[in-house]
Amino acid sequence: MATTYRTELTPADRERIRAMVSSTGFFNQIEIDCSVELADDRLNDGPESGYSFVFAEEDGRVVGYACYGPIALTLGSYDLYWIAVDKSAQGQGLGRKLMDKVLELIGAEGGRQFYIETSTREQYLPTRTFYERCGGRLVATLEDFYSPGDGKAIYCKKV
Ligand SMILES: CC(C)(COP(=O)(O)OP(=O)(O)OC[C@H]1O[C@@H](n2cnc3c(N)ncnc32)[C@H](O)[C@@H]1OP(=O)(O)O)[C@@H](O)C(=O)NCCC(=O)NCCS
Numbered sequence: 001m002a003t004t005y006r007t008e009l010t011p012a013d014r015e016r017i018r019a020m021v022s023s024t025g026f027f028n029q030i031e032i033d034c035s036v037e038l039a040d041d042r043l044n045d046g047p048e049s050g051y052s053f054v055f056a057e058e059d060g061r062v063v064g065y066a067c068y069g070p071i072a073l074t075l076g077s078y079d080l081y082w083i084a085v086d087k088s089a090q091g092q093g094l095g096r097k098l099m100d101k102v103l104e105l106i107g108a109e110g111g112r113q114f115y116i117e118t119s120t121r122e123q124y125l126p127t128r129t130f131y132e133r134c135g136g137r138l139v140a141t142l143e144d145f146y147s148p149g150d151g152k153a154i155y156c157k158k159v
Helices: 013-023 029-049 094-108 122-133
Strands: 004-006 052-058 061-070 077-085 113-119 137-147 150-158
Touching (some): 013 029, 113 122
Parallel strands (some): 077 113
């Protein structure tokens, strides 16, 4: 199926994001609310918010999205804040396509690389595997970062 991409964010996307992120079954309520707050920041403050969005659509339906933005005081380094593929569309290469699209969009803005942070906990092994399979390189691990025994893994993907 053809995948198209859209970078404009509309108010209706708030609920699409909530539904998609919830559908993954991966995030708790605070995290789900946080994903919508990033969209609110963008809707309220525009590019000044520092958050950019890209939506993947199939047959006019949003099936995945990513949120990213430049890291202040760096020259061309970006953070990937969020990436999610609707439960119904996972395992079909969409997550990889979104990672590639983010890289393309960042490159078009003169960016050099993006960073992704995640937990070292066992629960996040699938997420870390996904980043690695999509070309992310583990560049640092901060032990006990989130809590004792729960470190931060930082991946980097270069344009
Ligand atoms: C992580 C996520 C974005 C992956 O999207 P997807 O469309 O299912 O992934 P793809 O089909 O593009 O897979 C790309 C590669 O990652 C691997 N991969 C994807 N999900 C995986 C999993 N759960 N476990 C192991 N490997 C996985 C695939 O095998 C594939 O590798 P290959 O092509 O070399 O075989 C999606 O599963 C998701 O939204 N998960 C919940 C949210 C999340 O974890 N977000 C990241 C933290 S913000």
